[in-house]
Amino acid sequence: MATMSRKLGEQAVAALRRGAPASKLYSFAHVVIRPGHTAAHLWHGAALLVAVIFLLPLVWMTMASLQPIGLPPARAWTGFPAGVAWSNYAEIFRVIPLAQQLGNSFLVSTVGAGVTLLTASWAGFAMVQMSPRVQHWLVGLALLLLLIPANAVWLPRYVLFARLGLIDTYTALLAASLMGTKSLFVLMYYWSFRRVTVELFESAWLDGASVWTGWRRLAMPLAAPTTLAVLVLSFSHYWSDFVDPLLFLKTAARFTVAVGLRSLQQMDVTRWSLLLAAVVVMIAPVMLLYIGLQMWLRDEPDFARRVLRRLFD
Amino acid sequence: MSLLTVQGARASSYRFSPRMRHHLQLWLLLMPFLAGALLLIGLPALITFGLAFTRYDALGTPVWVGLENFAAIIRREVFWIAVRNSLLFAAIAAPLQVTGALLLALLLHPERRGVHLYRSSIYLTTVIPDVAFALIWLWLLNPLYGPINALLGWFGAPQPAWLIESGTALPALALMAATRVGEGMLLLIAARQALPVVYFDAAMLDGAGRWQSFRHITWPLLAPWLLLLLVRDVVVGAHSAFTPVYIMTGGGPGYATTLLPFLIYEEAFSHLRIGQAAAMMAVMFGVIGLLVGFVFQRTRGWGYGDDV
Numbered sequence: 001m002a003t004m005s006r007k008l009g010e011q012a013v014a015a016l017r018r019g020a021p022a023s024k025l026y027s028f029a030h031v032v033i034r035p036g037h038t039a040a041h042l043w044h045g046a047a048l049l050v051a052v053i054f055l056l057p058l059v060w061m062t063m064a065s066l067q068p069i070g071l072p073p074a075r076a077w078t079g080f081p082a083g084v085a086w087s088n089y090a091e092i093f094r095v096i097p098l099a100q101q102l103g104n105s106f107l108v109s110t111v112g113a114g115v116t117l118l119t120a121s122w123a124g125f126a127m128v129q130m131s132p133r134v135q136h137w138l139v140g141l142a143l144l145l146l147l148i149p150a151n152a153v154w155l156p157r158y159v160l161f162a163r164l165g166l167i168d169t170y171t172a173l174l175a176a177s178l179m180g181t182k183s184l185f186v187l188m189y190y191w192s193f194r195r196v197t198v199e200l201f202e203s204a205w206l207d208g209a210s211v212w213t214g215w216r217r218l219a220m221p222l223a224a225p226t227t228l229a230v231l232v233l234s235f236s237h238y239w240s241d242f243v244d245p246l247l248f249l250k251t252a253a254r255f256t257v258a259v260g261l262r263s264l265q266q267m268d269v270t271r272w273s274l275l276l277a278a279v280v281v282m283i284a285p286v287m288l289l290y291i292g293l294q295m296w297l298r299d300e301p302d303f304a305r306r307v308l309r310r311l312f313d
Numbered sequence: 314m315s316l317l318t319v320q321g322a323r324a325s326s327y328r329f330s331p332r333m334r335h336h337l338q339l340w341l342l343l344m345p346f347l348a349g350a351l352l353l354i355g356l357p358a359l360i361t362f363g364l365a366f367t368r369y370d371a372l373g374t375p376v377w378v379g380l381e382n383f384a385a386i387i388r389r390e391v392f393w394i395a396v397r398n399s400l401l402f403a404a405i406a407a408p409l410q411v412t413g414a415l416l417l418a419l420l421l422h423p424e425r426r427g428v429h430l431y432r433s434s435i436y437l438t439t440v441i442p443d444v445a446f447a448l449i450w451l452w453l454l455n456p457l458y459g460p461i462n463a464l465l466g467w468f469g470a471p472q473p474a475w476l477i478e479s480g481t482a483l484p485a486l487a488l489m490a491a492t493r494v495g496e497g498m499l500l501l502i503a504a505r506q507a508l509p510v511v512y513f514d515a516a517m518l519d520g521a522g523r524w525q526s527f528r529h530i531t532w533p534l535l536a537p538w539l540l541l542l543l544v545r546d547v548v549v550g551a552h553s554a555f556t557p558v559y560i561m562t563g564g565g566p567g568y569a570t571t572l573l574p575f576l577i578y579e580e581a582f583s584h585l586r587i588g589q590a591a592a593m594m595a596v597m598f599g600v601i602g603l604l605v606g607f608v609f610q611r612t613r614g615w616g617y618g619d620d621v
Contacts, residue, residue: 044427047420051434054492058438060460061449123346126339138343145354147605149552151574152598155364155581155591156357159371179349186346208331211338240442242556247582258444265448265560272452279445290440294433 065089065276088277095274098281100253101260105239108170108256112177112238113231120180120230121223124189125215129201139190142183150243158247172248173241173256181237185230192226193219225297232293236286257282364591371587382592392593394568395576398483399597402554402572405487407546411539414497419531421498422505432502439495443553447560450489451476476562479569486557486570490550497542504538505531544608548601573597 068085093099127138157175158167166172180186196219204214220227242258249255261282264275365382367375386392421432441449453461454475462472473481508531516526555574558564564571564579573593581590 040425043420043423043425047428047431050417050420051431054435054438057449057453057460061452064452119345119349122342126343129339141350145350147548148354148358149548149601151552151555151577152361152594153354153357154578155587155594156360157353158582159360159587160357162371176349176353179346179353183346183350205335211335211342215342236440236442240444242442242444246559258442261444261448262560265451272458275448276452279448283441283445286440286442287437290437291433294429 061276062280065273065280067273069271069273071270085273088273089281092274092277092281096260096263096278097253098257098260098278101255101257102281104254105256105258108173109235109238111170112174112181113235115174115177116181116185116234117227117231119178120185120234121189121220121227122215123180123186124193125219126211127186127190128193128196129211139187142187142190145183146187154243154247161248167248168250168254169248170254173238173244177234177238181234185234188226188230189223192223196222228293228296232289236289239286361591361594364587365595367588367591369587369591370585372585375588378588382588383596386589386592386596391568391571391576395571395573395593396596398569398571399551399554399573401483402487402490403547403550405484406490406550407543409488409491410494410497410546411543413491413494414501414542415535415539417494417498418501418505419527422502424506432498435498436495439493443556444560446489446493447557450557451561454485454489476570477566479566482562482566482569486554486561489557490554497546500542501535501538504535508534540608540611544605548605551597551601 063080065088066080066084066086067088068082069088069091071082127135130138161167161172161175166175176182200218201214204218209217239256240258241256245256245259246262249259261278264278267275364375366377366379368378368381369375417435421428421435453459456462456472456474456477459475462475465472473485475485476482512530513526516530521529552574554572555578558570558572558575559578562570564575574597577590577593577597580586580593
């Protein structure tokens with residue numbers, strides 16, 4: 001459809017170039033614009049409907065988190081008959097040690113993302129410099145590792161960490177960051193560095209640059225978008241991780257927010273707004289990071305303008 | 314510090330040629346990944362398999378018992394219930410997830426105005442942490458106060474008790490898992506955009522309609538990706554189904570939502586029967602491994618390799 005209208009448009013332009021009177025063009029315009037518009041409206045309608053369906057639970061949840069506590073939740077949506085209870089967001093920090101858990105999560109996620117950044121980029125960088133045969137094997141290994149689900153290694157990891165005395169420490173949570181957290185991150189760097197021409201690195205080696213210098217001065221600056229993506233993905237990996245802290249952490253004071261929230265699941269129905277408020281608090285950083293990443297990756301330095309262009313473009 | 318490094322490099326240059334030193338440095342950079350892959354994934358996966366042949370309570374030393382664990386688990390009814398539930402869960406969730414991702418990709422692949430906004434809104438629901446997602450759905454699915462039943466009541470539709478009833482609990486969990494389509498959608502959008510436009514133009518010149526273009530061009534060319542996505546959803550689903558069960562149902566009502574990952578967790582960490590848990594794990598990954606091996610054999614040369 002689109003191609004057809006483009007062709008008609010080209011015909012119209014060609015006719016105009018040949019000196020056809022502008023009034024003649026109406027018939028072209030009629031064909032070109034009308035059906036295109038209807039289709040576009042239909043498409044926007046469908047896309048908007050789908051987007052709304054996906055976002056609706058989040059909107060509902062945010063509104064429900066602002067209902068005053070102590071009342072049974074409304075059966076149907078009735079607005080805010082008893083007022084908007086912003087105080088729920090203060091109350092939730094009193095009901096559970098949310099501030100402490102957020103702090104723990106922030107610590108674990110930041111360290112995890114930082115270490116992941118180093119190890120994943122080192123591995124990806126080294127892979128690119130290897131011979132094609134070795135590269136082939138390493139990529140195969142990384143893809144294979146992607147297919148091994150985390151729960152296949154629950155038991156031995158638990159036993160291993162127990163033997164090493166690492167149970168109830170953050171080292172147990174962060175151990176995977178030493179291998180780049182997920183082999184996906186290594187692959188992301190590998191694919192990103194592969195786009196850099198080999199000659200660039202070759203000439204650096206000929207000039208006597210060390211591998212370390214090549215990584216720091218050449219490779220990393222060229223892979224900035226990948227770095228940003230890996231930081232966001234690995235940060236939210238550690239932020240969201242539920243099973244590892246469930247298995248490895250014992251002391252409540254060390255809980256991350258993912259395991260901390262578990263204590264809310266049995267909350268009384270009249271206090272559900274608190275539960276949902278806590279969920280909103282937990283989700284918010286991850287959401288903001290993803291939205292930020294999406295906008296940053298459009299390689300536009302002017303952030304605010306980017307936001308506006310996204311909304312109205 | 315930097316002085317030391319320089320001296321160290323000089324000293325080593327007496328022993329190694331520059332070329333060898335270069336390669337040594339490269340392998341050094343690769344070492345954390347390789348060591349981690351070996352120690353945290355490779356060996357543990359093998360050890361899991363080994364533990365399946367032992368009696369072990371995480372405290373003493375494992376005792377070799379041969380196939381006793383396998384004999385024990387196949388005699389336990391709950392194991393077969395969990396196998397059946399897991400298969401049913403995968404059979405509902407994975408195809409729905411792939412179909413949903415495909416439909417969304419077909420709708421949202423054209424680079425039109427505002428398309429990023431639509432894609433982002435769908436992708437955003439995928440990045441919600443598992444625990445938060447489970448808690449949100451615990452509320453959405455509440456039979457008395459949840460918005461889903463309120464909505465159904467508004468339309469006059471029947472309002473099931475969802476997680477409280479054994480008949481609807483598992484389908485409800487599967488439906489919930491099937492809504493996480495963001496990654497699959499992005500993958501299929503990329504795959505769809507990579508298809509050459511000339512195919513579609515040529516088909517249109519020959520008078521093919523939308524359905525015919527889809528049936529004879531898009532579908533066969535996307536089929537390898539769909540298959541890959543299906544396998545991924547089954548494999549990932551085997552892991553990610555743990556959190557919702559743990560948070561939302563605890564395996565109940567009765568054993569209605571006891572999936573294998575949850576049963577394995579209970580066996581290993583509540584009852585400390587690590588040998589039996591490992592045997593269940595071995596069975597689960599044996600089945601998944603066969604499936605993945607089959608698909609990889611079928612998809613060899615379908616463009617999924619190191620030249621991505």
